Amino acid sequence: MSAGQWGRDLAMGARFAFAGGREGWIRALLTAVGVGLGVALLLLTTAIPNALAERDRREEARSDHTFSQQEIPKADNTLIVLDTDTTFRDRDVRGRMVEPEGPRAPLPPGLAEFPAKGEMAVSPALKELLASDDGKLLRERLPYRITGTIGEQGLIGSQELAYFTGGQGLADRLGSASGARIDRFGNSDLAPSDPWDPVLLLLVLVVFVVLLMPVAVFIAAAVRFGGERRDRRLAALRLVGSDSRMTRRIAAGEALAGSVLGLVLGTGFFLLGRQLAASFEVSRVSVFPSYLNPSPLLAALVALAVPTAAVLVTLLALRGVVIEPLGVVRTARPTRRRLWWRLVLPLGGLALLFPMVGQGGDEGTFNQYLVVGGVMLLLVGVTALLPWVVETVVARLGSGGVAWQLAVRRLQLSSGAAARMVNGIAVAVAGAIALQMLFAGVEGTYTAASRYDVSRAQMQVHVPDDLELASTAQKFRDTKGVRKVTAMGETYLTDGRSDTDAIIQVTVGDCATLREVATLPSCRDGDVFAVHGGEYDTDTAGLAQPGKKLWFDGVNDGRPGERFSWTVPRDIRPAESREDPTGTKRGGILVTPGSPFTTLARFAEKELYLSLSPGEPDAYEYVRNTAAAIDPMADPMVWHAVERNDRYATIRTGLSVGAACVLALIGASLLVSQLEQLRERRKLLSALVAFGIRRRTLGLSVLWQTAIPIGLGLLLAAAVGTALGAVLLRMVNTSVRVDWPSVLSMTGIGAGVVLVVTLLSLPPLLKMMRPDGLRTE
Structure with a gap:
């Protein structure tokens, strides 16, 4: 040929x-x-690596900190940058307060000029x-006049x-707040990144395969739209020679053109x-x-792979169809599908994954x-x-x-x-269930309960050295949404013996505060306590002796020149x-403000622990506003009951973004497929209506035609x-545990997508049931 x-x-x-x-x-x-x-989704996927790289590049280009930061002297090309980051309703707000020290000070990326005091440039x-009305509380926190807009080069996202x-x-x-004096933006002194944990690498690989497989499956199904009409046309071609x-x-040419x-x-x-992104x-x-510029090589691969x-797929589909001049033999009772070769694919996938079982421990590799081949074979x-499942089950369905x-x-x-029609949703659900099981299995490795007691406090605020603890605490007590404020100071004393100084912790606070850290027999202003049973109190017994002279050395606390003694009271x-x-x-010594040693409170590191009212949804924002009014550089710390590994959290975020895109594709693809199926049967539906069958009956029949294969597909998925989830869990040395809530939720999401698609297809279905659908040209 x-x-x-x-x-x-x-x-x-x-x-x-x-034609x-x-x-x-x-x-x-x-x-x-x-x-x-x-x-479109494949091109979006090929653009993701470039988008992530561009975000990292811009983050590095605007960086104003280094890990081995050295002091640089003031010059005409230096700039002071202090962090004023904050959070507003769980959204991070990146803030910087800048002061150029000369005409050649580096201009931050995205700015045309430096803002003056009381002014700001915003994204x-x-x-x-x-x-907007939603930003009222944030406007109180940022009482600056907007004079400019940050350009795209100064931002990592729109x-x-x-x-x-x-x-x-x-x-x-400088020194008391987070910030630095710099002579340029851009971080060329980044700390070397840690090697990737093999389990996290496995998560990344599986996420990509699970997200892309439904796309490939749907493309393969889309090229077979209109298959029955196409086969009848091919039979006509056989008739003419x-x-x-x-x-x-x-x-194949017809599929290629489509x-x-x-x-x-x-x-x-x-x-x-x-x-629109x-x-x-x-x-x-x-x-x-x-950011979304696909790699030319990957884009070319998509352009070649899709037509191929x-x-x-078309040639493979036609192998089971005998097209003769007088018709398509497929309209006769088809031969039963064989099962054996269909089992080869998932079994082959298990065979590829089985040698890696148990390799996810320390120093393990995959x-x-x-991994990619095994997961793909299982999903395919x-x-x-x-x-085979649909054919076998529907062949045994009885009357109704x-x-x-x-x-x-x-x-x-x-x-x-x-x-x-349902292959794509079944593959997506199967992959999602496996991923959810894997995430649930390894979550304990990358998440842990924090030590913070969130039942006693939910926020922590550091009080600057030049502010008085009691008056600052009172401002937070007067803040809306604050239920309780625990204010304490902390410093250290030594026995003054040069290199072998023994150190003891000293905590300063009122009686109510000290009861938060120790069980006191009784307490009144002026009392001093020696605390035993703390985690780091090895020197308490020897140093907290009545009459013992202890020393405060300001060098250890960043206050050179400050040195005085204190005698432990009798x-x-x-x-x-x-x-x-x-x-x-805590161990060491507890001191109330009324004790003779009040000087110590001036040199203590002061912290506030805030308990918030659960009935005030904006309590966190009111606290941040109070903190910003006291010190613009203040960034109150929010306590969480659970701490997560950053890379693990990033992968979960990536999965959420990708899953949203894939679900949107699946919904749209199912709708297109449903419309194509209805269009194929338009004349049949019109004929049934003409013979007197009610539209409600036909609508229910279409619903059953969708529900039965979807139900079987979700069970198989x-x-x-x-x-697949069980195998992946064994690969990472984790006991197999079926995460039933995830299984049910993923299955429910798949069923929900199908229900929405079915409802959207009802209007065109009713339109196709009109008798004029029998008209032909």
Whole structure:
């Protein structure tokens, strides 16, 4: 067979794809839309590495800290930058207070000029928030006049909240606040990154495979839209003289044309979505359109892989169809599908993954190719097994109402088409169940309960050295939403013996505060206690002796020149330590403000522990506003009951973003597939209505035609997903435990997507049931 004959046959198939009037165009458009949705998501996936790299590059370009930061002298090219970060309703706000020290001071990326004192330049998202009613509390915290906007080069995302404000005399705050004197932006002195944990690498690999497999499955199903009409056209070609090979080449040309049009539409969808991406933030991640530039190599791979897959899928599908001049033999009772080869795929996937069982411990590694190959084979196994499951089950379904019989008979005649429609959702659910099991299994490794007692306090505020503890605490007690304030100071005393100084902790607070850290026999202002039973009280017994002289050395606390002695009072009393709100059992000496040693309170590190009212939803914001009014550099710490590994949290965030995109694709693809199925049966539906069958009955039959294969697909997905999850858990040396809430939730989400799609397809279904649908040209 010459290449020219191949080309002529493919070209004829391409012409058939767009011929046939409105029917032909609708058929080609549905195929192209289906393929285009998948192509758009594939292009988005190929753009993700570049987007992440660009976010990191911009973060590094605006960096104003280094890990081995050295003091640099004031010069005409230096700039003082202090951190004024804050949080507003769980959204991070990046803030910087800047003061140029000369005409050549480096200008922050994204700014045209330095803001003066009392002025600020803000990101577009922050400007919009401050102008809205929701930003009222944040406006109180940022009482600066907006004079400029931060450009794209100074932001890592379109929805990032950030601002620069001007300051004066900031050199005096260096050392006491987070910040530095710099002569350039951009961090060339980054600490070397830690090697990736093999379990986290496994999570990344599985996430990518699970998110991309439904896309590939749907593209394969989309190129077979209109398969029954296409086969009838091919039978007509056989009648006018084409042989079976030529017929298949023409069918391949038709699929090729639809996939190429899908590539064009997919590129358009991607470019449209690229522009809309700047308007959204998913799991606190936003991007600029310029970030989403697919890798040329990966984009070329998508452009080649999609048409090739379309041709191969079409040729493979036609192997089971005998197209003769007088019709398509498939309309007769089809031969039963064989099971053995369908089991080869999932079993092959298990065989690839089995050698890596138990390798996820310390220093363990996983073969990336075996992981990807094994997971892919297991998920592809869902698409191979589902047609057999649907055919086997519907063949045994009994009698019922008219709607049930219509649905079952239709499924018995075309179980393959029904299975193809739900393959994508089944693969997505299977992968999601496996991932949820894996995340649940390893969560204990990367998350841990914090030591903070969130029942006693929910926020912690550091009080600057130049502020008095009691008056500052009172300002927070007067803050709306604050129920209780525990104020304490902490410092250390030594016995003054040069290099072998023994150190003892000293905590300063009123009686109510000291009862938070120790069990006191009784307490009144002026009492002093020696606390025993603390975590680090090895020197308490020897140093907290009545009459013992102890020394405060300011060098240890960053106050050179401050050194004085204190004699332990004769009436010091013992007390037993208890866990303080931070979860630490303190030792050492407890001192009340009325004791003779009041000088110590001036040099203590002062902290406030705040208990908030659960009935005030904005209590955190009121506290942050009070803290900002006291010190613009203050950033109150919010306590959490659980602490998470940053990389683990990032992977979960990436999964959330990807899952949202895939669910949107699945919903759209199912709707397109449903519309294509209804269009194929338009005349049949109209004929049934003309014979007197009620529209309600037909609507129920269509619902059953969707519900039965979806139910079977979700059951199969649950079984395969659970098996894959169990294997992945054994690979990371974790006991197998089925996360039933995740299994049920993922299955429920899949069913919910199908329900929404079914409801959206009802209006076109009712329109197709009109008797004028029998009209033909």
